[in-house]
Amino acid sequence: xxxxxxxxxxxxxxxxxxxxxxxxxxxxxxxxxxxxxxxxxxxxxxxxxxxxxxxxxxxxxxxxxxxxxxxxxxxxxxxxxxxxxxxxxxxxxxxxxxxxxxxxxxxxxxxxxxxxxxxxxxxxxxxxxxxxxxxxxxxxxxxxxxxxxxxxxxxxxxxxxxxxxxxxxxxxxxxxxxxxxxxxxxxxxxxxxxxxxxxxxxxxxxxxxxxxxxxxxxxxxxxxxxxxxxxxxxxxxxxxxxxxxxxxxxxxxxxxxxxxxxxxxxxxxxxxxxxxxxxxxxxxxxx
Amino acid sequence: xxxxxxxxxxxxxxxxxxxxxxxxxxxxxxxxxxxxxxxxxxxxxxxxxxxxxxxxxxxxxxxxxxxxxxxxxxxxxxxxxxxxxxxxxxxxxxxxxxxxxxxxxxxxxxxxxxxxxxxxxxxxxxxxxxxxxxxxxxxxxxxxxxxxxxxxxxxxxxxxxxxxxxxxxxxxxxxxxxxxxxxxxxxxxxxxxxxxxxxxxxxxxxxxxxxxxxxxxxxxxxxxxxxxxxxxxxxxxxxxxxxxxxxxxxxxxxxxxxxxxxxxxxxx
Numbered sequence: 419x420x421x422x423x424x425x426x427x428x429x430x431x432x433x434x435x436x437x438x439x440x441x442x443x444x445x446x447x448x449x450x451x452x453x454x455x456x457x458x459x460x461x462x463x464x465x466x467x468x469x470x471x472x473x474x475x476x477x478x479x480x481x482x483x484x485x486x487x488x489x490x491x492x493x494x495x496x497x498x499x500x501x502x503x504x505x506x507x508x509x510x511x512x513x514x515x516x517x518x519x520x521x522x523x524x525x526x527x528x529x530x531x532x533x534x535x536x537x538x539x540x541x542x543x544x545x546x547x548x549x550x551x552x553x554x555x556x557x558x559x560x561x562x563x564x565x566x567x568x569x570x571x572x573x574x575x576x577x578x579x580x581x582x583x584x585x586x587x588x589x590x591x592x593x594x595x596x597x598x599x600x601x602x603x604x605x606x607x608x609x610x611x612x613x614x615x616x617x618x619x620x621x622x623x624x625x626x627x628x629x630x631x632x633x634x635x636x637x638x639x640x641x642x643x644x645x646x647x648x649x650x651x652x653x654x655x656x657x658x659x660x661x662x663x664x665x666x667x668x669x670x671x672x673x674x675x676x677x678x679x680x681x682x683x684x685x686x687x688x689x690x691x692x693x694x695x696x697x698x699x700x701x702x703x704x705x
Numbered sequence: 706x707x708x709x710x711x712x713x714x715x716x717x718x719x720x721x722x723x724x725x726x727x728x729x730x731x732x733x734x735x736x737x738x739x740x741x742x743x744x745x746x747x748x749x750x751x752x753x754x755x756x757x758x759x760x761x762x763x764x765x766x767x768x769x770x771x772x773x774x775x776x777x778x779x780x781x782x783x784x785x786x787x788x789x790x791x792x793x794x795x796x797x798x799x800x801x802x803x804x805x806x807x808x809x810x811x812x813x814x815x816x817x818x819x820x821x822x823x824x825x826x827x828x829x830x831x832x833x834x835x836x837x838x839x840x841x842x843x844x845x846x847x848x849x850x851x852x853x854x855x856x857x858x859x860x861x862x863x864x865x866x867x868x869x870x871x872x873x874x875x876x877x878x879x880x881x882x883x884x885x886x887x888x889x890x891x892x893x894x895x896x897x898x899x900x901x902x903x904x905x906x907x908x909x910x911x912x913x914x915x916x917x918x919x920x921x922x923x924x925x926x927x928x929x930x931x932x933x934x935x936x937x938x939x940x941x942x943x944x945x946x947x948x949x950x951x952x953x954x955x956x957x958x959x960x961x962x963x964x965x966x967x968x969x970x971x972x973x
Contacts, residue, residue, distance in 0.1 A: 469876055474867075503878030510876070515869040520891035529887055533878035577877060 420487070422447040422617050423585060427481030429460070429467045437463050437477075439641040447584065448615040452632030452649065454623060454664065459638045461621045462511065465589045468619075469508060470498050486584065504534040507578030511590040513570035517562035523573055524558030530577045542580065549576045549606055568599040572606070579610055586610070589621045600624075604631050625668055629653060637661050713964035720958060724770035731764035736925040746945065753947050756935065760925075766951055769927035773909050774958075776843040781904035783847030788854035789897050795855075796862025797885055807859065813852030819914060822849060826920040835926030842921050846908045854900040861893045902966050906959040913955060929955050 421444040429438040437460040445451045455461050466472040467479040470490060483490040486505065490498065502508075510516040518526055524541065531539050543553035549572045551557060562570060571591060578586055588607065592600040604627055611618050620632050628635055629649055636646040637658065644658040656662040723730055732751070733739075739751075739759035747754045753762035795806035825845055833841070865871055865888070874888050909929065915921035916930010917937070924931065932951035935941070942948050 466872075471872060471875060474872060474875065499878050499880065501878075502876050508873070508876035510869055510873050512869055516873040518870040518874070518888050518892070520894075521888065525887070529874065529879060529883065530877040532883070533880070574873070577873075580877075 452628035452635040455638030507583040713961040727767035765927040780843040780847040787851035792858025796859040
């Protein structure tokens with residue numbers, strides 16, 4: 419079966435021409451792929467390149483990006499605009515700066531709706547409730563400065579999934595959050611992935627988040643994918659020296675009488691997902 | 706500082722209301738000539754005296770204030786509208802459009818615009834009807850005075866263009882026009898409003914400059930500019946200091962704008 423997203427690209431900026439070098443990734447419909455790499459390895463560049471928005475940051479992309487049977491690099495700007503938000507949703511890294519400080523939450527949601535409006539605007543109370551936000555007019559009247567970072571992150575997720583896209587690109591959606599809110603956001607993304615069959619490209623440098631959410635993982639190092647495969651296998655038998663260093667750098671978490679490392683966490687998650695497909699994903703740390 | 710700001714606002718409001726209600730507050734029509742009372746000193750009948758044609762100076766000052774205080778904001782509105790149009794489009798669209806628009810703006814900024822105003826005004830007929838001359842003067846001010854505001858607005862728009870929320874809105878599929886109107890404009894509203902208020906005293910002074918050179922609002926309609934013409938004869942000022950009333954009012958009004966919009970010095 420043809421993957422939903424299949425890309426092979428190189429990207430860069432003036433002065434840094436090789437941020438991504440021949441990066442190849444496949445993501446099937448409804449799948450979850452984690453992209454791990456250290457800061458500055460080109461993770462966010464890849465997210466913007468897929469949506470063909472990298473030029474706004476002064477960057478350039480070369481290669482091909484196959485999405486749902488078409489090559490995005492050959493699409494015109496008008497076609498790309500129709501696709502952004504409706505078929506591919508994006509959640510940016512910094513929740514607080516990704517919401518317009520001068521616009522009320524309701525206005526921002528309405529604008530995201532209007533971009534692809536095929537029916538009249540109705541306040542998305544159900545959606546807000548599903549992402550764990552207050553579903554009332556008072557919340558929609560608030561400005562971004564009046565809500566917490568966790569709430570802003572949820573609003574961004576709600577905006578990104580408003581049109582039920584088939585692919586969600588989440589660029590470090592949990593990096594600015596505390597552990598409890600992180601777990602809640604991960605649970606939310608897992609539920610959206612399951613209920614809407616929405617494929618997710620989950621970009622992060624947080625291995626625990628990746629291990630608890632993604633079935634497959636790709637390791638990005640110095641602009642190249644050095645390893646890609648099942649999350650459990652990659653974290654239990656890392657082949658590349660960089661992946662080994664990553665896994666070894668993780669602190670051991672003492673739980674009960676034993677000590678869990680990432681490989682056992684990932685293996686436990688696999689079991690957990692298989693056994694309790696209908697239930698929410700439980701963050702391993704919460705166990 | 707806060708008290709001074711309130712005082713300045715109260716003073717400006719008072720002058721504005723007095724100029725709007727000039728028809729009711731003036732002791733006499735501004736063009737009426739009391740032929741038997743030319744160059745009179747202040748009296749109960751003529752609180753600021755009369756000019757050489759016997760016209761009541763207070764009435765002329767009130768009506769002149771109306772011309773300056775109503776039309777300077779109108780010119781500022783026109784200038785800021787043009788500045789916003791150029792600045793927003795250049796800053797948000799970027800690329801060759803930004804370079805072309807900014808080259809045009811730089812050209813306007815570098816022009817000695819008072820001389821340009823004089824040239825353009827001098828090309829127009831001098832014997833036009835008073836209200837036509839008023840419209841022409843302030844239209845020229847508005848059309849020529851947008852460039853520096855456009856630079857400020859462009860800088861703000863360029864900052865928004867590179868912001869995360871603009872990127873997020875594009876990723877949601879928002880159209881460029883919608884992005885500019887809904888996402889950009891509310892963020893730049895304070896900067897645009899500041900440019901509007903800053904432009905008003907600038908245009909008041911520009912009209913006064915033109916008026917002093919006889920190229921502003923034409924007689925018999927009074928404006929602060931043509932009322933200041935009388936000060937050209939400085940000897941007369943020593944003999945009749947009440948001739949300074951329009952100059953004093955002009956300085957007080959511009960100072961009022963300055964006090965309202967200047968920020969408190971954080972170092973003090």
